[in-house]
Amino acid sequence: MAEDMQINPQRAKVLAENIASISSRVNAASKGGKQVRLIAVSKLKPATDILALHNPPTQHLHFGENYVQELLEKSRLLPRSIRWHFIGGLQSNKCKQLAEQIPNLWCVSSVDSAKKVDQLEKGRKALAEGDGAGEDKLRIMVQVNTSGEENKSGVEPGETTELCKHIIESCPHLKLTGLMTIGAIARSQAATEENENEDFITLRETRDKVVKELGLKEEELELSMGMSADFEGAIRQGSDEVRVGSEIFGERPAKKDAVVLEKTEQGQS
Numbered sequence: 001m002a003e004d005m006q007i008n009p010q011r012a013k014v015l016a017e018n019i020a021s022i023s024s025r026v027n028a029a030s031k032g033g034k035q036v037r038l039i040a041v042s043k044l045k046p047a048t049d050i051l052a053l054h055n056p057p058t059q060h061l062h063f064g065e066n067y068v069q070e071l072l073e074k075s076r077l078l079p080r081s082i083r084w085h086f087i088g089g090l091q092s093n094k095c096k097q098l099a100e101q102i103p104n105l106w107c108v109s110s111v112d113s114a115k116k117v118d119q120l121e122k123g124r125k126a127l128a129e130g131d132g133a134g135e136d137k138l139r140i141m142v143q144v145n146t147s148g149e150e151n152k153s154g155v156e157p158g159e160t161t162e163l164c165k166h167i168i169e170s171c172p173h174l175k176l177t178g179l180m181t182i183g184a185i186a187r188s189q190a191a192t193e194e195n196e197n198e199d200f201i202t203l204r205e206t207r208d209k210v211v212k213e214l215g216l217k218e219e220e221l222e223l224s225m226g227m228s229a230d231f232e233g234a235i236r237q238g239s240d241e242v243r244v245g246s247e248i249f250g251e252r253p254a255k256k257d258a259v260v261l262e263k264t265e266q267g268q269s
Contacts, residue, residue: 012052041245044258099123107139124173147184178222
């Protein structure tokens with residue numbers, strides 16, 4: 001458990017400096033003091049890295065994971081006060097388990113089908129009926145394929161309203177909170193302050209359309225766009241949250257080499 005983990009003080013210092021630097025860049029890009037949520041993408045990084053940033057003095061809350069099994073392991077080891085975001089490709093057969101077994105799962109950001117939504121609803125309902133009474137509704141972001149790339153997940157912009165409507169009308173244990181995109185790397189690299197990223201424009205326009213068609217307020221539907229390479233541009237274009245991993249945690253190991261608990265910690269647990 002968390003209290004048995006040994007955090008390397010030098011590593012903790014580097015992580016704290018990195019996240020402070022990113023946070024100041026996030027704040028500098030925000031207009032009019034708008035609060036932008038920073039998700040520290042901790043996939044393939046050990047649990048001690050997350051604990052180092054969650055503990056005082058940093059006390060970071062929001063962490064993003066891409067793999068269901070890794071998130072299940074980390075959520076059992078780390079404090080319930082962490083707000084987990086699932087941001088990776090989502091398989092229908094893992095949705096119920098994800099929603100049911102992680103009470104402090106704060107948001108699932110990669111939802112792109114009614115089938116997945118229905119399984120997340122089943123999982124959250126089971127949690128609420130078990131020992132999870134009083135837990136918040138699970139926040140859902142609909143992933144939109146703004147770039148039209150075949151290898152990208154996400155609903156087509158024109159089909160977004162239908163999926164959003166399904167979440168609102170058929171899923172009492174879920175809460176639609178926004179739209180998310182990853183977008184094309186080439187568009188991200190080509191964007192400048194004067195030349196806006198087309199994917200971010202498309203997500204904004206899709207949000208405006210959904211808001212209008214479902215009679216929502218704009219502030220009810222957040223935008224989640226921007227990662228390590230382009231988060232400042234995303235904030236300038238209206239993003240409410242950004243996902244930053246390597247600039248906080250450094251380069252990731254290969255998936256086969258990643259460990260949740262390093263050997264010294266496993267010996268103590």
